[in-house]
Amino acid sequence: MKNIALFAGSFCPFTKGHEDIVRKALPLFDHLYIALGHNHVKKDIFSVEQRLQWIRDLYDGEPKVTVMAYEGLTTDLCRQLGVNYLVRGIRNATDFVAEEELRRINLTLNPDVETIFIPSSPEWAIVSSSLVRELWSLHADYSAFLSYKLPEKP
Numbered sequence: 406m407k408n409i410a411l412f413a414g415s416f417c418p419f420t421k422g423h424e425d426i427v428r429k430a431l432p433l434f435d436h437l438y439i440a441l442g443h444n445h446v447k448k449d450i451f452s453v454e455q456r457l458q459w460i461r462d463l464y465d466g467e468p469k470v471t472v473m474a475y476e477g478l479t480t481d482l483c484r485q486l487g488v489n490y491l492v493r494g495i496r497n498a499t500d501f502v503a504e505e506e507l508r509r510i511n512l513t514l515n516p517d518v519e520t521i522f523i524p525s526s527p528e529w530a531i532v533s534s535s536l537v538r539e540l541w542s543l544h545a546d547y548s549a550f551l552s553y554k555l556p557e558k559p
Contacts, residue, residue, distance in 0.1 A: 407435040410490040410521070413442050413479045417449045418537055419460050420550050422529035426494035429523050431469055438486060439464070441474045450538055451555070459553050480515035491520045496530045 410430060416423060416439075430437055441456055443449075449456075453474050464470040475482050479491065491511065493504045501522070508520040525532075532550045540547040541555050548554075 406489075407487075408433070408490065409436045409438070409486065409488045410434040410492045411438045411440055411479070411483055411486065411488045412492040413440040413475075413482070415443070415449060415534070416441050416456055416460065417451055417534050418456065418551060418555065419463070420529070420532050420534055420537055421552060422494065422496070422525050422532040422550075424463065424552060425526050425529045426492065426523050427464075427470070430492045430521075431467075433521070434490065435469070437470050437492070438488065439470060439472045440479070440482060441472070442479060442482075443474075443476050455556075463552060478514065480511050480518060483515055483518045488518060491518055493520055493522055494525055495522045496525045496533075 410433070412427060412430060414423070427437065427439065439460055441453060441460070443453070457472060457474055460472045464472060482488070483491065491508075493508075495501050495504060504520070504522060511518060511520060537547045537550050540550075542558060544558060
């Protein structure tokens, strides 16, 4: 049986912190899906197509990575793809509490999928997509947190 993992998020945008989690996850799994999901609570600034392209460009040539978008429950996507593990990045204790609650819900919805928590490297523990969006909206330098350039703010 292959170890297949899914790293899901809204990734608006996909930060160096996300890249750090992928870098750590890749040696652990035979395949890693990076799945861009729609979060109805968050307001996405960049289109799904643009976010997918940024992530695909980062992992172009990496055969163990598939980048995709989805809607609906992550646990349903796991069933469709034959995923055994969900990968979640943890920056701090607050993240852990929220992610542990989500892990328990996901296990109830799909007991065949276990969640693996991967702690972020210290230099990326302060980085969040919302921080980058705020810097971008204020025309501040966000380049230390992304591996690509965002479009100019109108």
